[in-house]
Amino acid sequence: MRKGPWAAVSDFDGTITLRDVGDHLLLHYGFADRRTIEESYSLKVRVEDFMKRAFAGAALSERTIADFVRKKVRARAGFREFAVFCERSGVPFEIASGGVDLYADPFFRKHGVRVRSFFGRARVVKGGIRVSYPFLRRSALSDFKASRVARFRKAGRRVVFFGDGPNDFKAARLADKVYAAGRLYRLCRERGVPASRLTDFGRAAAFIERNP
Template sequence: MSKQPIIFCDFDGTITESDNIIAIMKQFAPIGWEVLKDQVLAQEISIREGVGKMFSLLPSTLKEEIIQFVMENARMREGFPEFIAYAKREDIPFYIVSGGIDFFVNPMLEGIVKKEKIYCNGSDFSNETIQILWPYECDLHCTNDCGCCKPSILRQFDDQRYHKIVIGDSITDLQAAKLADQVFARDFLIEKCVENEIPYTPFQNFYDIIHHLKREEIQV
């Protein structure tokens, strides 16, 4: 019997056309945040450490201004609503697994993806600067200090039952891609897939993924 396809999709830079964390930092952070970003991409510091330190540069009083900035400037990648409809029509479970933060991820996905289908980081604005919370930390099998640990989430779903499809664009998706049965990649994740010899299918928009899955009619 074939396995059940299940989709785990990144948010920033995948569902959205650009990375919202980077956009927020460019707009609001003081000089020096780029060093943290570069250290994360080079895997010199963990994603959790880098993201936590970047947001700690921002005053909590900026919360509403940041939300407004993201809602006004972020753009959904072409074909995403159609992709959600396709997954629903084909009865394919769909989850967001995001290194993004709840205070901007949830508003953008409201009415599109149910909150219980979204795994992302949390936030605390009760202190002077923004503090990031980590409700989905690494399990005993992961030592990468991911923050929102995507491989730990994937491991919650039985390998014998599910054909795991990962869709992503960056370093935050690499560890999940290593566990996936199928990877759709763009941007920096393509480089990391090549470097780690992970098979992948490139995509520019969600119509590409729909077309590929329809053509393939997954049988695993």
């Protein structure tokens, strides 16, 4: 393995949270069905385009979303401790997500965690929610995620990456250590990218400590 100090980059939905919050919200309030959600995970679909389309007709208030997050959204074990570990150990930790601030902000408030993060911007408008991704400019989300990993590597760091979706694959391929759940885990297996199963963030902290 290469040497160098560690950095960490993570997806949010389904990785830091146990379920994809966007999908869960859309399903729970009947703004999408399972089939539409399933199709959104094709490698050919841009998550950011799906989010814009799906939320455009989702008539939900900020308050409803915040309450939903407080009551229904669960963090993966060890997330908060991992964020604290990174801060104490000088490991830069970033979140790069196709999710949106309207549900991410209440999540981080609930857990008392502050991590540098990139989320879509969601604004309640008449009849739905307008989603935009100011940090993407012209690049696709999957390339943006990969670019955050590449950036740390260029700066001489090793990168641990966490993800669960097909749009995390490009980033996973560039990382020095991958913790993957769900579809990303299967994709890594199929395409020969070494990945450990993401269960608890505590394992990643232990791994970093074992490989200084």
